[in-house]
Amino acid sequence: MAFQSRRRGMRTHRRGWTRRRFLGTTVASLAAPMIIPRHVLGGDGTVGANETIALGAIGIGKMMHESHLRHFLRMPEVRVVAVSDVDTTRRETGKRQVDEAYGNKGCAAYNDYREMLAREDIDAIVCATPDHWHARIIIDTCRAGKDMYCEKPLTNTLREAKLVMDVVKPSGIIFQTGSQQRASRNFRYACELVRNGYIGDVKRVLVGVGGPPRPCDLPGEAMEPGLDWDRWLGPAPMRPYNSVLSPRGMHKHFPTWRAYCEYGGGGMTDWGAHHFDIAQWGLGMDQSGPVEVVPPKNPAAGKGVTFIYANGTEVVHGGPGGVTFIGTQGEIF
Numbered sequence: 477m478a479f480q481s482r483r484r485g486m487r488t489h490r491r492g493w494t495r496r497r498f499l500g501t502t503v504a505s506l507a508a509p510m511i512i513p514r515h516v517l518g519g520d521g522t523v524g525a526n527e528t529i530a531l532g533a534i535g536i537g538k539m540m541h542e543s544h545l546r547h548f549l550r551m552p553e554v555r556v557v558a559v560s561d562v563d564t565t566r567r568e569t570g571k572r573q574v575d576e577a578y579g580n581k582g583c584a585a586y587n588d589y590r591e592m593l594a595r596e597d598i599d600a601i602v603c604a605t606p607d608h609w610h611a612r613i614i615i616d617t618c619r620a621g622k623d624m625y626c627e628k629p630l631t632n633t634l635r636e637a638k639l640v641m642d643v644v645k646p647s648g649i650i651f652q653t654g655s656q657q658r659a660s661r662n663f664r665y666a667c668e669l670v671r672n673g674y675i676g677d678v679k680r681v682l683v684g685v686g687g688p689p690r691p692c693d694l695p696g697e698a699m700e701p702g703l704d705w706d707r708w709l710g711p712a713p714m715r716p717y718n719s720v721l722s723p724r725g726m727h728k729h730f731p732t733w734r735a736y737c738e739y740g741g742g743g744m745t746d747w748g749a750h751h752f753d754i755a756q757w758g759l760g761m762d763q764s765g766p767v768e769v770v771p772p773k774n775p776a777a778g779k780g781v782t783f784i785y786a787n788g789t790e791v792v793h794g795g796p797g798g799v800t801f802i803g804t805q806g807e808i809f
Contacts (some may be wrong), residue, residue, distance in 0.1 A: 528555045532592045532622075534613060535605035536561040536570035538730055539627060544602050545570065549577040557582070557598060560589040564702035565725040587704055589613060593620040600650075603627060606733050607740040608712045611636035618647045628654035628749035629741060657750045658757065666801070666808050667758040675803030679788075681755045682795025682802070686743015687778025692736035694718040712738045744793070754799045755791050766791065 531554050533540055548554045556577075559570035567585045574583035586592050593601070593616055600623040603613050611631040617624045630653045631637045644651050657663045670678060696716025699705060703724060705717050721733040734740030741748070756762060765783075772780025772793075783791040801808045 527553065529553060530555050530557045530597055530599045532556075532558040532560065532589075532595075532598045532601050533570060534560045534589045534592070534601060534603045535609075535627075536563075536566040537604060538727065540602070540604040541566075541569065541573065541726060544604060545573055548602070549574065558584040558586065558592045558595070560586040560592050562587055562704040562707040563722065563724065569726050587707065590616060593617060593622065598622060600624060606708075606731075607632045607745065608738065609710050611640050612711055614640050614651070615643050618643050618649055618651070621647075621649065623650040625652050626654070629745040630749075632739070632741060632745070655750065655753050657754055663754055663757075666799075667754065669808055670758040670801045670803070671760055674806065675801060675808055676805030678759060678801055678803045679790070680802040681759065681789070681791045682800040683748065683751045683755055683791060683793055684795040684797040684800075685747040685751050685793070688744050689735055689737040689740055689742035692721075692738050694720055694736075700724050748793075751799050752791070755801075758799070758801055759785065759789060759791075761785065 531548060533545060533548075533556060536545075536559055545556065548556055556574045559567060559574065561567040561570060567587065571583045571585040575581050584592070592598065601613075601617045603610065603617070603624065603626040605613060605627075607629055610626055610629070611633075614624065614626055614631075631640055669675065692715065695718065697718050699717045700719070703717075703722060705722075708722050709715070715738075721731065721736070721739065723731055734746050735742055740746065756765070765785075767786050768784040770782040770784065772782075774780060779794045781793045785791070796809065798809060
């Protein structure tokens, strides 16, 4: 993080500011674990059988396999009991990962996640599927009465987001989406400075992320065995299989389905889900948003859309990778 001040003629990059009260934000809660067992809230420090959270995992790709499952399998208060994926190899890999961690063969594996949700012994769900499935899985999980962590972005469209909010809000379940940058010291610190007036009145915020998605124009390929392609498509339009969208088996890269609007939002909702969120946070607009959206002058450039807030502040898709707050007395990147 860099801080550039224009106060009293200074133009320096500074670090190590004394922490000040972050107005309107309970910072400590943002660094809390995703799941808080009851013994943490007041017990003897041990985890009993009835305090173990039974967890199901949906979408066994790179993020789930290399990150989420690894962390949950090390948590004594969590027991991963089931995995689900429409790809046989990924599904079996997830089951094997869990069974090897626990030294048994007790992890169930499902092609259809709804079979997992029907189990009364499962308390919570973690989801890392392609974006076009998020809304449907969130709603189904909520109606099954299970708590949930779902990877970002929340949904693939605004309409889906409104549907999700209408179901989740009155349900009483605990729900979180993947905005983990709010638990990062650098982002918290930058937003503290912005919201406490260190750069004066914020006039502009630049958010440097990738561009929007495009319609899927990939050619059809021969279907490979072991993948339930109809279920992979789910709520998306029917189209022939292409390995770019769902490479068979486990892989070390993030598949590029997110580049196509039927399945994701391109860089705008991939890294944008993180960085536009930080812009909102720094501006203190968590409960609000822009009042006007101005399209880019050159749509082919893949950037330039401008969000205008009621106080005149502009958030612009562009600039260096990351988030740049520009105020009357300085800038923070």
